Amino acid sequence: MFSQKALFSSQVVKLHNATSYACRNRYGSAYRPLSEHALANALDVSEFVLASGEHITVLDNWPKVVSTPPAPVPNPARETVEKASAFTTAKAKGVAPPSPPPVASEPTSNLKAEFVKHVHDEACHEFGTVLGPEANDAHKNHFHLDMKERRRAGFCE
Numbered sequence: 770m771f772s773q774k775a776l777f778s779s780q781v782v783k784l785h786n787a788t789s790y791a792c793r794n795r796y797g798s799a800y801r802p803l804s805e806h807a808l809a810n811a812l813d814v815s816e817f818v819l820a821s822g823e824h825i826t827v828l829d830n831w832p833k834v835v836s837t838p839p840a841p842v843p844n845p846a847r848e849t850v851e852k853a854s855a856f857t858t859a860k861a862k863g864v865a866p867p868s869p870p871p872v873a874s875e876p877t878s879n880l881k882a883e884f885v886k887h888v889h890d891e892a893c894h895e896f897g898t899v900l901g902p903e904a905n906d907a908h909k910n911h912f913h914l915d916m917k918e919r920r921r922a923g924f925c926e
Contacts, residue, residue, distance in 0.1 A: 777819055777880065785816035785826075787911045796907060805898070811915035817888070828910035830881040831902040888912070893925040 790809040795801040805811035817825045892899045892914055900913040 777821065777823065777884075779819040779821035779823065781817045782820045783818035784814050785818070787813040787815040789813070805915040805917055810917065811898075811913060813911045813913050815911035817884075825881050825884060826910070827885055827902065827912060830879070830885045831909075832879070832882040832886050899925045 788806060789812050791804070791806040793804055793807055795804045806813075815827055819825070889899065889901045889912055892912060896914045896916060897918040898913065898915045900908045901911075902909045904913075
């Protein structure tokens with residue numbers, strides 16, 4: 770079982786409620802249905818405060834995905850010309866030829882990132898709707914939690 774106390778030697782003592790009641794349509798649009806916030810049925814949590822005084826925010830600690838786009842397939846004829854040109858230029862200037870770009874490495878373990886991801890995933894078992902940073906840009910800094918059951922996919926993101 771996951772425990773924030775085991776991770777941080779401290780328990781969560783406070784949640785920062787970013788939004789609760791707000792009489793509006795979803796995303797503030799005039800054409801969307803009423804938000805669960807308009808019915809006082811939703812809560813947005815943006816930060817967790819530990820007994821130690823440490824703050825863990827969704828915005829700063831949501832796991833970041835590092836991805837490196839695949840390298841383009843080189844044109845063999847052009848690649849040979851470019852390498853020869855780079856070597857000739859470097860030799861003329863007395864400089865070593867350019868080195869290949871750095872390779873991305875796996876991110877190191879981040880306890881705060883593990884914590885916010887775990888809170889999000891566990892909330893999916895308790896609430897009908899859970900939206901977070903992966904849902905859309907409007908939820909990049911908080912978790913939206915409400916009890917409305919939604920049948921279509923994508924409401925536990």
